[in-house]
Amino acid sequence: MAQITFEEISASDFFYRNRDIAGFTNPTRAIFAAIRELVENSLDAAESIKVPPDIYVRLSFEGEASQETQIYKLRVEDNGCGIPPRHIPSAFGQVLYGSKYKLKQQRGTFGLGGKMAILYGQITTHQPATIISSTSPSSKIYMYKLMIDIQRNRPIILDRKVFLNKEGWRGTVVEFSLEGDYLRAMPKILEYFKQTAMVNPYANITFVDPKGRLYKFVRATTIMPDPPKETLPHPYGVDVELLQRLIQITPYNNMLEFLKNHFHRVGEITANKFLEFSGISPSKNPKKLSHEEIVKLMQMLKKFKEFLPPDASCLSPLGEELLKTGVLKELKPEFVAVHQRKPATYAGHPFIVEVAIAYGGEIPQRGGFVIYRFANRIPLLYDEASDVSVKVINAVNWRRYKVSPDMPIAIVVHICSTKVPYKTVGKEFIADRPEVRREIANGLREVARQLQRFLTRREHVDRERKRLGVFGKYLPKIAEFSTKLAGREKPPDIEKLLRSVRRFGAEGV
Ligand SMILES: Nc1ncnc2c1ncn2[C@@H]1O[C@H](COP(=O)(O)OP(=O)(O)OP(=O)(O)O)[C@@H](O)[C@H]1O
Ligand SMILES: [Mg+2]
Structure with a gap:
């Protein structure tokens, strides 16, 4: 008879065995997810002290791993709050350890992301990760080299150094090697940076890719939303x-x-x-x-029916102005409408939906809306079809607003909450909660109405322009004909009239 054996595994062993659920499915997804997790940590770290983030990401080629995959070194540097030295080993070497298990709006939620990246790097390259951090311009700089003991879910410290902080630096550097397929991941990675720049218009993000190409996303403003406060359970x-x-x-x-x-x-x-x-x-x-x-x-x-709904002071939405700035900066559209919904709740968690609709400019016309989904200012790039926003967008009767999917239209949906209802720990898509669905639908209706007004106005302008064009084309002929008919020699001066017609057309009524 076969013997059944029982055993217990640690949290890191669990995520080592099931890395797909955290987004580390294959070398392409893994390299994307690693960059994303570290950039999110950096954005959280800078925002927590209300400093406009300066983030530097470098991916450098280290060698071939197999025919399709390569070994890369990933380095992410930020100007955020830094990590107190005693927490560095666990924050980067122990799965499910973090400072964000609070009822507060942050990108980080699970205490997992950064470690998954490091763990993936470790199992594919057997190299330690290096963490360098300083928590204030007057404190020292600490450097750790560490690996994760996967079976015990504990950090293994291989080296520790302390440096004087002569330049008054504050921030964190994370560096490690991992296997990946950058060429395949490249479009998603660049899209991720572009969308991150869109909803974090106060951030400077620099990315140097393995070919040495430099991508710079320069901040359009230094205004930042107020940092969210921690809240109590509702x-x-x-x-x-x-x-x-x-x-x-x-x-x-x-x-x-x-x-x-x-x-x-x-x-x-x-x-x-x-x-x-x-x-x-x-x-x-x-x-x-x-x-x-x-x-x-x-x-x-x-x-009990009389509890007040959660208030939104614990949330930090982008706000209509910043959302607009971000969309204008990255999409350069002809028209944009933004709308922020009032705070709402699901299962006692407050949330706010912000939507934008943009038309024309650099938005491609590709037979369907370009949809940008964000949660707590994180772009969500995978599993679009399963996401609540996409379901709602597909359910809207766009014809009512004179809008059709073959127009160059981009739709942005941002959901912020102390607890975003993600479907996976890889934070790829949001669950279909009726309360969330309703808020998105109402937001979309509002911006769709504004777009409709713009399109109607534009149609009118186009018609007028066409009419004036025809007028401009035939007026000289009419003038000539009527001169002949009247038996005159010199046709009347129509230039003045044409000039005013052209000006009228150019100004767009
Ligand atoms: N760049 C950084 N600056 C400051 N602290 C950081 C940085 N990166 C990570 N940390 C600290 O390490 C902890 C663990 O990070 P990790 O990404 O593993 O989990 P998380 O961000 O809490 O949650 P999630 O799994 O959702 O990303 C964070 O909670 C934070 O306290
Ligand atoms: Mg994180």
């Missing part, structure tokens, strides 16, 4: 586990204070109303609640 989104954890850590010994201090938008009045509604005494000590009482508390929290 009562509609809690479950029993969360309640138990809060009860364990709470310093408050009565229910009134417990509710007021651990939940989002619960003040004295709401807390009292809720306690009356659920029949719990305000003076009850939360630590004395039985398991059954905790379950009941959770159910009552969901039933």
